[in-house]
Amino acid sequence: MEAGARIAQLREELHAHNHRYYVMAEPVISDREFDALLDELAKLEEAHPEFADPTSPTKRVGGDLTDKFEKVAHKSPMLSLSNSYNAEEVAQWAERVQAGLPDEEVEFVVELKYDGVAISVWYEDQAMVKALTRGDGTTGEDVRANVATIKTLPLRLNPGAPNPLEIRGEIFFPWPGFEALNESRREAGEPEFANPRNTAAGTLKLQDSAVVATRPLDCMVYNIDAETMTAMGIASHSEAVREAAKWGFKTPQGRSLEVVTSVEAIMDAVAHWEEARHDLDFAIDGLVIKVNRYDHQKRLGMTAKSPRWALAYKFETERVSTTLKGVKYQVGRTGAVTPVADLEPVLLGGTTVKNASLHNADQMAKLDLREGDAVLVEKGGEIIPKIVGVDRNASSAGDLFSQAIAFPGTCPECDTPLIRKEGEAQHYCPNSATCPAQVRGRINHFISRKAMNVDGLGKETVTQLVEAGLIRDVADLYRLTAEELLPLERMAQKSVDNLLHGLETSKSVPFERVLFGLGIRHVGETVAKNLAKSLKSMDAFKSVSVEDLMALEEIGPIVAESVASHFQDATFLAVVQRLQEAGLQMEVVLEEPLGTALEGEVVVVSGVFETMSRDEAKAAVTNHGGRLVGSISSKTTLVLAGDKMGPSKLQKAEKLGIPLMDEAAFLTRIGGQ
Numbered sequence: 001m002e003a004g005a006r007i008a009q010l011r012e013e014l015h016a017h018n019h020r021y022y023v024m025a026e027p028v029i030s031d032r033e034f035d036a037l038l039d040e041l042a043k044l045e046e047a048h049p050e051f052a053d054p055t056s057p058t059k060r061v062g063g064d065l066t067d068k069f070e071k072v073a074h075k076s077p078m079l080s081l082s083n084s085y086n087a088e089e090v091a092q093w094a095e096r097v098q099a100g101l102p103d104e105e106v107e108f109v110v111e112l113k114y115d116g117v118a119i120s121v122w123y124e125d126q127a128m129v130k131a132l133t134r135g136d137g138t139t140g141e142d143v144r145a146n147v148a149t150i151k152t153l154p155l156r157l158n159p160g161a162p163n164p165l166e167i168r169g170e171i172f173f174p175w176p177g178f179e180a181l182n183e184s185r186r187e188a189g190e191p192e193f194a195n196p197r198n199t200a201a202g203t204l205k206l207q208d209s210a211v212v213a214t215r216p217l218d219c220m221v222y223n224i225d226a227e228t229m230t231a232m233g234i235a236s237h238s239e240a241v242r243e244a245a246k247w248g249f250k251t252p253q254g255r256s257l258e259v260v261t262s263v264e265a266i267m268d269a270v271a272h273w274e275e276a277r278h279d280l281d282f283a284i285d286g287l288v289i290k291v292n293r294y295d296h297q298k299r300l301g302m303t304a305k306s307p308r309w310a311l312a313y314k315f316e317t318e319r320v321s322t323t324l325k326g327v328k329y330q331v332g333r334t335g336a337v338t339p340v341a342d343l344e345p346v347l348l349g350g351t352t353v354k355n356a357s358l359h360n361a362d363q364m365a366k367l368d369l370r371e372g373d374a375v376l377v378e379k380g381g382e383i384i385p386k387i388v389g390v391d392r393n394a395s396s397a398g399d400l401f402s403q404a405i406a407f408p409g410t411c412p413e414c415d416t417p418l419i420r421k422e423g424e425a426q427h428y429c430p431n432s433a434t435c436p437a438q439v440r441g442r443i444n445h446f447i448s449r450k451a452m453n454v455d456g457l458g459k460e461t462v463t464q465l466v467e468a469g470l471i472r473d474v475a476d477l478y479r480l481t482a483e484e485l486l487p488l489e490r491m492a493q494k495s496v497d498n499l500l501h502g503l504e505t506s507k508s509v510p511f512e513r514v515l516f517g518l519g520i521r522h523v524g525e526t527v528a529k530n531l532a533k534s535l536k537s538m539d540a541f542k543s544v545s546v547e548d549l550m551a552l553e554e555i556g557p558i559v560a561e562s563v564a565s566h567f568q569d570a571t572f573l574a575v576v577q578r579l580q581e582a583g584l585q586m587e588v589v590l591e592e593p594l595g596t597a598l599e600g601e602v603v604v605v606s607g608v609f610e611t612m613s614r615d616e617a618k619a620a621v622t623n624h625g626g627r628l629v630g631s632i633s634s635k636t637t638l639v640l641a642g643d644k645m646g647p648s649k650l651q652k653a654e655k656l657g658i659p660l661m662d663e664a665a666f667l668t669r670i671g672g673q
């Protein structure tokens with residue numbers, strides 16, 4: 001192919017991959033394949049300057065700028081590092097460095113390459129003033145409000161820190177927090193997040209810092225401005241990182257900040273982390289090797305795109321081949337049908353893998369799976385392994401009689417024809433009333449620890465009770481009697497007593513958990529808590545409209561629609577009615593308010609405050625008798641306006657003639673001074 005044509009083709013392909021990666025967060029090729037294409041393009045462009053184009057993908061790798069946040073120029077460009085994918089390339093780089101510094105003993109630092117989002121945080125007078133994303137490398141977006149929720153990143157520095165100060169680090173989602181987030185999404189019937197890196201990136205771009213605060217992000221600081229450090233008499237990167245720990249930052253330590261002086265020692269560290277990375281409680285996608293001394297870094301300098309004194313080494317994504325035994329279908333409590341691949345157990349990324357998610361029918365069709373296929377399984381940044389392809393050479397591809405595994409037309413549990421909602425990839429069993437999988441799912445959710453926490457009742461017993469026809473919905477639980485239970489298998493007097501006692505005790509579980517236990521789609525633990533706090537009783541839900549719900553703090557249209565439609569459903573209402581009759585908690589037990597200064601006021605809290613956090617301001621409103629709402633409407637009577645209140649809110653308040661109250665006036669009013 002002609003150079004010009006190949007250049008055009010590569011540019012088009014790379015633009016498409018960029019879009020899939022950054023905008024849709026659904027890459028279809030590996031980082032390594034992407035880099036190889038980019039590299040080919042860069043070389044062709046260099047050899048054929050006549051095809052130069054400022055919009056070529058080589059001129060801008062990635063870029064995540066949106067219109068939601070203020071754009072700010074970086075103090076110095078946030079460069080990406082050159083990548084390497086094998087030990088040989090690392091050794092060659094180290095030798096080049098050594099050759100560039102003849103007669104010097106070069107120190108290298110081997111660090112982890114955290115799989116997250118790069119951030120530049122600025123401090124002035126020891127206080128965090130800005131937090132910029134990488135953006136296009138020269139300009140980032142100020143997401144300080146969101147970054148300020150990260151507990152491991154100080155808002156105020158310890159004494160001794162330089163002023164001003166810029167640090168760079170990586171924000172990432174540790175596995176335990178990520179798993180907990182997915183668990184709560186599962187419980188709320190919401191789709192789970194696929195990997196921690198994209199979730200961290202998405203979280204930083206959320207408009208609502210209160211939601212960000214519920215997600216336990218972490219931040220590791222790995223770079224401190226060299227000029228500032230040199231001025232303080234600090235001569236190397238590793239010393240600077242250790243110094244930064246004293247100012248209050250979380251920094252790499254021990255083997256994740258290892259100083260070595262030979263190529264062999266670098267390779268030892270690489271070999272160590274290839275294995276040890278599986279024991280970390282966060283994801284890394286490689287290592288970063290830097291020249292330690294600042295004077296050495298300066299002498300080596302930069303290429304046009306990246307520093308010569310640092311190199312990223314990327315781990316190969318682990319991929320294994322195994323046999324597909326078949327496909328199982330799980331029916332969730334909302335009726336969603338999920339195909340799961342049943343695999344010949346295989347070791348991958350330090351754990352034995354037996355299942356892989358197939359997501360939905362489209363995904364299955366794309367893979368064209370047949371029973372007995374040799375499938376390629378990968379575990380990248382994801383928790384759940386996925387099938388990325390079929391090894392046709394090792395499979396029964398030549399077998400004319402093999403048939404692709406077809407997605408079932410009817411529910412594997414109740415045989416009802418499945419439906420697929422417009423615009424959704426998932427199939428559903430519409431028989432929510434009597435599909436055994438959905439009935440069991442709803443009851444198991446209701447009795448779970450975070451909901452009614454019924455002691456003495458487990459999943460097996462629920463299955464047994466449903467099969468025996470003793471329970472059809474959650475309200476039936478409270479009608480169970482010892483006479484009905486005793487004849488069942490494995491039901492001795494003691495377990496019957498325990499079960500009935502557990503149910504009796506659950507009647508004192510607070511209203512918010514009863515609400516959560518009802519399993520309304522999109523109503524997770526936090527949403528249930530907020531809704532209970534605002535509406536205060538089950539009766540209030542029965543007459544609430546979508547508009548009323550949307551005016552509440554932190555309730556969006558999807559949740560509002562779902563809640564309202566449940567409380568219009570006769571079957572659902574009948575269950576609620578019977579739970580009410582059984583004596584469950586159906587209203588919030590009110591605590592004595594601190595005062596009544598805001599009684600009758602319908603208040604919107606907006607902006608940031610000097611003496612209190614936004615949550616504290618909101619608590620102050622309710623504690624003094626005011627009612628909180630999330631958005632300004634004609635019913636709003638007061639806007640508590642802090643700094644940086646959004647212009648659209650300001651305009652709306654002005655248009656509707658709703659008075660604004662500043663922080664000082666608010667404190668005077670509730671303080672009664």
Ligand SMILES: [Zn+2]
Pocket residue numbers: 331411412413414415416429430431435436437
């Ligand atoms: Zn069904």
